[in-house]
Amino acid sequence: MSGPLVAAFDVTRRFGHFTAVDGVSMEVNPGEVVGLLGANGAGKTTLMRLLLGLLAPTEGDTRLMGGVPDRETRAKVGYVPQGLGLYADLTVTENLAFMAGAYGVPPAKVPVELAAYADALVGAIPLGAQRRLAFTCALQHDPPLLMLDEPTSGVEALARAELWDTVHAQAAQGVGVLVTTHYMQEAQQCDRLLLMSDSRLVGSGSEQDVIGDTTAVEVVCDDWAGAFAALEAAGEAVTLAGRSVRVADGDPDAIRRALEMAGVDPEVRAVPATLEERMTVLARSAATSR
Numbered sequence: 244m245s246g247p248l249v250a251a252f253d254v255t256r257r258f259g260h261f262t263a264v265d266g267v268s269m270e271v272n273p274g275e276v277v278g279l280l281g282a283n284g285a286g287k288t289t290l291m292r293l294l295l296g297l298l299a300p301t302e303g304d305t306r307l308m309g310g311v312p313d314r315e316t317r318a319k320v321g322y323v324p325q326g327l328g329l330y331a332d333l334t335v336t337e338n339l340a341f342m343a344g345a346y347g348v349p350p351a352k353v354p355v356e357l358a359a360y361a362d363a364l365v366g367a368i369p370l371g372a373q374r375r376l377a378f379t380c381a382l383q384h385d386p387p388l389l390m391l392d393e394p395t396s397g398v399e400a401l402a403r404a405e406l407w408d409t410v411h412a413q414a415a416q417g418v419g420v421l422v423t424t425h426y427m428q429e430a431q432q433c434d435r436l437l438l439m440s441d442s443r444l445v446g447s448g449s450e451q452d453v454i455g456d457t458t459a460v461e462v463v464c465d466d467w468a469g470a471f472a473a474l475e476a477a478g479e480a481v482t483l484a485g486r487s488v489r490v491a492d493g494d495p496d497a498i499r500r501a502l503e504m505a506g507v508d509p510e511v512r513a514v515p516a517t518l519e520e521r522m523t524v525l526a527r528s529a530a531t532s533r
Contacts, residue, residue, distance in 0.1 A: 248387060249294050251294060254290070291423065319388065322381060327374065351380075374402070378409055390420075390421045391420065435449060495512065
């Protein structure tokens, strides 16, 4: 289809006095992988459920496959929820058959890497195998859109890489992909990023677009633990990379003075920020603007 596969237009969702999604607009087009990033509670899963029509917006509008999200348009989506959507008391083969029946297509063959578990109950197989199965179930009906909510959470590095190979193979065939993740390395696999914080969309674009000219301050010293503690006590957005202490969007002179007052002799320099540090800056800005 031409145009976005899924889109939100100034969408808000409230639960009583709590606002889970606040005025978010976004879209996913054919053949692109869009990463939806944010901390737990940022609103990512609620937004995904709104896009699928599993929740109704309090304000705003959503479109799925060019129409109102409903059973017909959802049938064109491959969805992997956080809980995977599998049946623990069915075998791998039975899960594939059941999911295929729901879409009215023949069941897929059990993938080679799951062959040893074909007749095992899903609740008894490793998490990585469960996630591989969830992907296979979601792809059985050749959907033009994949929506993946934390699809690699809890999976070891090699299995994550294999799942991302599947994502890129689908995108190369024109499938649009919306994926949430906590792993910053996985964000680099996306064509475009959407950053959510405290229910709002606070940044979008490529990784470099999102980072922009944001910098961080890197502190190198023998007493890295003391430097970390002093800056944390001063309320700085401090992180540790190896034994280098980093402060997102920090003032080098102010940080040097704070460390010297704490008896730490530092080497302080401004460096380009990482994506995670930019997210920290955006999250702080969003929180203070409320």
